[in-house]
Amino acid sequence: MNLFSEVKDLVLTQLEALAEEGLLPGGLDMQNVTVEPPRDASHGDMATNAAMVLAKPAGKKPREIAEALAARLLADPRVEAADVAGPGFLNLRLTAATWQAEVAQILTHGITYGRSGLGAGKRINVEYVSANPTGPMHVGHTRGAVFGDALASLLDYAGYEVTREYYINDGGGQVDTLARSVYLRYLEAHGQEVSFPDGTYPGDYLIAVGETLKDRVGEAYIDQPEEVWLEEIRSFATEEMMALIREDLAALGVKMDNFYSEKSLYGTGQIEKALADLKEKGLIYQGVLEPPKGKTPEDWEPREQTLFRSTAHGDDVDRPVMKSDGAWTYFAPDIAYHYDKVSRGYDALIDVFGADHGGYVKRMKAAVAALSGGRVPLDVKLIQLVKLFKDGAEFKMSKRAGTFVTLRDVVDQVGPDVTRFVMLTRKNDAPLDFDFDKVLEQSKDNPVFYVQYAHARVCSVLRKAAEQGGDISDAALSRADLSGLADPAELKLARTLAEWPRLVEIAARGNEPHRIAFYLYDLASDFHALWNRGNDNPALRFVQDGDPAGTSAKIALPRAVAVVISAGLGILGVTPLEEMR
Structure with a gap:
């Protein structure tokens, strides 16, 4: 179900035939041969670089290879033209019947059209959000949650076995601070006057937690000393915050497969076990690090520490895992957590971090490479900041949180569908502006509306066609005579539809779910353009009055658009609307 892959297979088959005929040497490496849309659509439907990449190893001129390949490709009934361009690029134009048949394929396979076997069932762990359990999720977490969830869905669609995982950072000092903050709200619930020292969490969201603790x-x-209540309130507060976080995730439509507690690594031998594995490999040693580059802090002094030789796996410097006083560094439990992931048998790992974790990437990649012997790749995706705007000004405050805009602030104002789509309208490593006014506009400039409107328009067309009494089921439409879909605008839309399976694989290979949002916008644009042409040309209208057979042929194309939009929005976690008011 991937026309580009089918044509690539055709190209490779014909290259092998040329080798059998002696026009090319045998055993050529075909790995870099591609078939993809040309940069300039006027050049054709597809282009292959075969002649360019094979010329040197074959000892022939690129045009000589391209002309021989073109002659063989023209024998295939799908290929209407094969033109050699420039030094040896080969541009292909496919027949209208090929694109019409692709529309029928979409209707036959439904939303599974475009599903790929790329992943081949490999197991992949996607860890995302992983916010400290010290309060409600803010807008930065929102973008990471949407990105990670859409990426997990994309990989599942591309044939991977995916685990969605949340790492609960409940092992550090910030959870002690949370416990102290909840204790203050607990005292407040008993009618005492309290003040929040610097470094504590003064947000209103802890008022209810203090009340619950009182109950x-x-x-x-x-009037009890901290050693009496700290550990118990720490555990209680973490549970309460995680319940709040789960509610926030549910409001966004995010459901995790697994929640993994950092605290479970302490006192259980897990950290020691992971570091013992690295020590056996000669990667743990006692040493003294060089002073930080640039201006050396006044309190810096050379101290012997337990270090991980991360430079052996691509890092810039070796990293401490135990402080000179015997306490673990923050890096040590992270090593143990990833050791656990590797031990669970995953074939690949993906971590979704905030932009402020950029300095952590190399050391984490080095750790996973060392722990897995290079078997398990780790891809770290950094999520850049989100700036919120409202009424033309930057929007920063949240009464409920005290200092930041929460996920619920955003979802409550614009809804989960808009929130999710907009968060994917930029690549993850690019900053994103979220304008509350613009994301609710009903215009072409609002990609959420534009894509949803395309789907709703198709549904309105189908309702109107049903009133004629014809069979508008996908099965019936797939059997319709589609030869009448021959206008350039109709064929352009069919070509864009046919790019969907290829786009899915490209996005999955790069772990780039934003490509799905971009594609859907382009598809909606082509659909709306055809709709508008129908306003001027009755022959291009989807519903042909008094002609049920003609209508069946015409509405097959928009129905195929709705199928692909529905599949794409499903990956993004957005509901396709059947009507818009």
Whole structure:
């Protein structure tokens, strides 16, 4: 179900035939041969670089190879023209019947059209969000959550076995700070006046947590020293915050397969086990690091520490895993967590981090490479910042959180569908502006509306066609005579539809779900253009009054558009609308 792959297979088959005829040497490496849309659509439907990449190893001129290949490709009924351009690029134009047949394929296979076997069932772990359990998720977490969730869906669609995972950062000092902050709200719930020292969490979201703690323990912790209540409130507060985070994720349509606690690594031998594995490989040693580059901090002094030889796996410097006082560094539990992932048998790992974790990427990649012996690749995706705008000004405050805009602030104002789509309208490593006014506009400039409107328009067409009494099922439409879909605008739309399976594989290979959003916008643009042409040319209208057979042929194309839009929006986690008001 990938026309580009089918034509590539045709090209490779004909190259092998040329080798059998002695026009090319045998055993040529065909790995870099591609078939893809030409940069200039006027040059044809597809282009192959075969002659260019094979000329040197074959000892022949590129045009000589291209002309011989063109002659063989023209024998295939799908190929209407094969033109050699420039030094040896080969541009192909396919017959209208080929594009019409692709529309029928879409209707036959439904939303599975474009599903790929690329992943071949390989197991892949996508860790995303992983926000500290110290409060509600903010808008930065929102973008990471949407990106990670869409990426997981994309990889599933491309044939991988995907686990969605949330790493709960509940092992560090920030959770002690949370416990102290909840204790203050607990005292407040008992009518005491409290103040929040610097470094604590003053957000209103902890008021309810303090009330709940009061209901649970009564006055048991009043006037008690910290050692009496810290551990218990720490555990209680973490559970309460994770319940809040789960609610936030649910509001966004995100459901995790697994929540993994950092705290479970401490006191269980997990960290020691991971570092022992690295020590056996000669990668753990006692040493003294060089001072930081640039201006050396006044409190810096050379200290012997336990170090991971991360430079052996591509890092810039070796990294401490244990401090001179015997305490673990932040890096040590992260090594243990990824050691656990590798031990669970995943074939690949993906971590979705905030932009402020850029300095962590090389050390984490080095750790996974060392732990897995290079078997398990780790791809780290950094999520750049989101700037919010409202009424023409930057929007920064949230009463509920105290200092930041929460995920729920965004979802409550524009809905989960708009939130998710807009968060994918830029590549993950590019900053994103989220304008509350613009994302609700009903215009071409709003990609969410533009794509949703295309789907809703198709549904309105199908409802009107059904009123004629014809069979508008996908099965019936796939059997319709589609030879009448011959106008350039109709064929252009069919070509864009045929790019869907190829686009899925490109996006999955690069772990780039934003490509799905971009593609859907282009598809919607081609559809709306054809719709508008029908306003001026009755022959291009989807519903042909008084002609049920003609209508069946015409509405097959927009129905195929709706199928692909529905599949694409499904990957993004967005609901395709049947009507818009």
